[in-house]
Amino acid sequence: MITGQTALPYQQEDDLWEPPSRRLARGAGELMVTLGVIALLFALYAVYGKAWQIEAEQRLVEERLDHAWAAAGEPAAPVPGQPLARLHIPKLDRKWAVVEGVTSADLSKGPGHYPKTARPGEIGNMAVAGHRIMSVFWDLDRLKAGDVIVAETRNAWFVYRVTEHREVLPTAVEVVAPTPNQPGVPPERAMLTLTTCNPKLQNWQRLVVFAELARSQAKSDGRPPELGAKK
Amino acid sequence: MIYPWIWAKLPGGRFTRAACAVLLLLAAVGILWYVVFPLADALLGLDDVTMEPSAGQP
Structure with missing residues (x-):
């Protein structure tokens, strides 16, 4: 700060006047702050926004699955974009309606079943992909060997146990x-x-959880005890 | 210098200007959240979860 000097003429005339270099710096500053705020907002979207959107879609898909099961029975083949089963992971206290297909549109509704892979309980490999976000497969890494994953169809429960x-x-x-x-x-x-992306919020790896069918039981025999008591 | 310029363009007194500014801000956030971010997210592919032969190639 310069003291003991009289103010220059332009400073007296107009408080708003600035040298061009200062205007440029101010403009650049504004731009950077704006971009920073947008980046933060995008981070919020990636972590929370998508999770909320998928939760909202899941509610619709769950309803549709209940209706389908109550009405016609299981279709001969899964219909792309429509729910085909429910997946429960009691350890994570989560359940989802799984839709057929793994396009980004399918996965925006919840976990998606790879087309042409086995259906629940079938000999073969039932493969399911899901986003690594809070409302889907966020905590998949917490599953250890022996943990229970239950697939629910219209007529039966299939209890799988994680192998690796x-x-x-x-x-x-x-x-x-x-x-x-x-x-x-x-x-x-x-x-x-189950496949999801790994590490969290990055895409250069996939986290894969394998489970093998341990046993199955008909819906008429009630809920499997592995699911715990609460609905 | 964008923001003072916008502020100067807004009509009315201090209160109406503030209300307009809030509306503009909400509109900008809405467009980002519902249009720009989903597109950006799909382009970046930060949450690809499927196994595919072509994925992950640099």
Whole structure:
């Protein structure tokens, strides 16, 4: 600060006048602050916004699944974009209606079933993909060997137990092969494979959880005890 | 210098200007949240979850 000097003429005439360099710096500052706020907002969208949107879609899909089960019975083949089963993970206190298909439109409704992979309980590999966000597969890494995943269809419960989880590159399509990791080998066991992105909020790996069918029970025999007491 | 310029363009007194500014802000956030961010998210593919032969290639 310069003291003991008389103010220059332009400073007296107009308080708003600034040298051009200062105007430029101020404009650049504004621009950067604006971009920073937009980036923060995008982070909020990625973490919370998408989770809320999927939760809203899930409610609709769950309703549609209940209606479908109450009305016509199971269709011969899953219809793309429509729910085909429900998936429960009691350890994470979560359940979802799983839709058929893994396009981004399908996955915006919740977990998606890879087309042409096994259906719940079938011999083969039922492969399901889901976003790594709070309302879907966020905590999938907490599943350890022996943890329960239950697939629910119109007529039956299928209780799977986790056998392993691993991180792979996105190109490792063999994890969704009928016999996981052994493409071309005819399946002998009923497997369930969940895939999501890894690390959280990044996309250079996939987190894969394998589970094998432990037992099944008809809906008429009530809820499987593995699900816990609460509805 | 964008914001003072917008402020100067807004009509009315201090109160109406503030109300208009809030409306403009909400509109901007709405467009970002519902239009721009979903597009950006799809483009960035930060949450790709499927296994595919072509994915992950640089």
